[in-house]
Amino acid sequence: MTSRRPSPEASAVNVGGVVRDDTPTDEVDRREAVLESLAGTVRELIDAAIRTTVEDAEVHRIRADLDALVARLRTAQLPGPAGIRYNAELRSWNWGNAVMGAANAIAPPLRVVHGPSGCHADLVLGAAYEGPPGLVHGGVSAMLLDHIMGETASAMRRTAFTGTLTMRYRRGTPLGPLRLEAGIVREEGRKIFVAGSITAAGGVTVEADGVFVQPAAGTGDGSPQQAST
Numbered sequence: 001m002t003s004r005r006p007s008p009e010a011s012a013v014n015v016g017g018v019v020r021d022d023t024p025t026d027e028v029d030r031r032e033a034v035l036e037s038l039a040g041t042v043r044e045l046i047d048a049a050i051r052t053t054v055e056d057a058e059v060h061r062i063r064a065d066l067d068a069l070v071a072r073l074r075t076a077q078l079p080g081p082a083g084i085r086y087n088a089e090l091r092s093w094n095w096g097n098a099v100m101g102a103a104n105a106i107a108p109p110l111r112v113v114h115g116p117s118g119c120h121a122d123l124v125l126g127a128a129y130e131g132p133p134g135l136v137h138g139g140v141s142a143m144l145l146d147h148i149m150g151e152t153a154s155a156m157r158r159t160a161f162t163g164t165l166t167m168r169y170r171r172g173t174p175l176g177p178l179r180l181e182a183g184i185v186r187e188e189g190r191k192i193f194v195a196g197s198i199t200a201a202g203g204v205t206v207e208a209d210g211v212f213v214q215p216a217a218g219t220g221d222g223s224p225q226q227a228s229t
């Protein structure tokens with residue numbers, strides 16, 4: 001580990017809940033790739049743990065090995081959640097985010113593409129996201145739509161919190177490849193109305209309407225425009 005790795009304790013300045021961190025962008029990129037690789041393996045671990053059929057004694061041995069690995073990771077830890085950080089170049093990173101955090105193995109993770117008429121994301125959900133047999137858990141569908149609709153509302157240039165999210169589950173969403181889409185319907189003052197959907201091989205499975213609210217001036221999180229997440 002180099003001494004220039006992201007080190008909030010050393011260089012961070014808290015700005016209203018979003019943390020200024022003067023780690024250079026190339027160092028952030030490097031560290032992000034390292035943590036993303038770890039998260040990918042942990043994601044594999046989650047899937048393997050759900051689907052394993054190895055005998056009990058082997059499960060206990062694997063658990064002991066994993067306990068040792070957890071202890072090694074815990075030798076140097078942030079004091080709390082990862083939060084959102086940004087540097088002077090407005091490179092931002094929120095590695096713990098539940099939906100798109102690069103270091104978060106329970107995030108699918110989502111890679112949102114911004115286009116002229118909204119956002120979309122393609123992803124594949126496996127066994128870790130199951131609700132009804134073979135189908136995506138309804139809360140997971142809501143989480144994914146909340147995120148892509150919120151990111152659409154924010155357009156990477158303003159803060160917008162979810163005020164109201166209304167879901168219509170048209171039919172079961174199968175585990176496997178999915179597409180999320182979201183677009184702004186209209187804006188009224190600080191309110192941004194957004195529509196979103198999940199599409200599987202057979203068509204749309206979930207539709208959502210959301211009202212996202214920009215907090216009144218002085219009550220936002222003080223974050224900058226996000227150059228990247």
Ligand SMILES: CCCCCCCCCCCCCC(=O)SCCNC(=O)CCNC(=O)[C@H](O)C(C)(C)COP(=O)(O)OP(=O)(O)OC[C@H]1O[C@@H](n2cnc3c(N)ncnc32)[C@H](O)[C@@H]1OP(=O)(O)O
Pocket residue numbers: 146147148149150151154156157158159160161162163164188189190191211213214215216223224225226
């Ligand atoms: C800059 C960086 C960008 C980064 C982007 C990265 C992507 C991030 C993607 C993240 C995605 C994930 C996103 C997440 O997960 S965000 C996490 C989940 N959401 C929250 O935690 C929000 C909690 N609630 C609040 O903070 C406040 O209640 C908010 C900010 C929502 C409003 O508090 P505020 O004090 O400001 O409100 P106001 O009373 O002055 O009313 C103002 C107007 O708004 C209307 N209203 C109020 N409440 C609601 C409501 N619940 N539904 C519909 N409408 C509502 C109200 O009628 C009024 O309209 P009008 O009467 O003027 O017509």
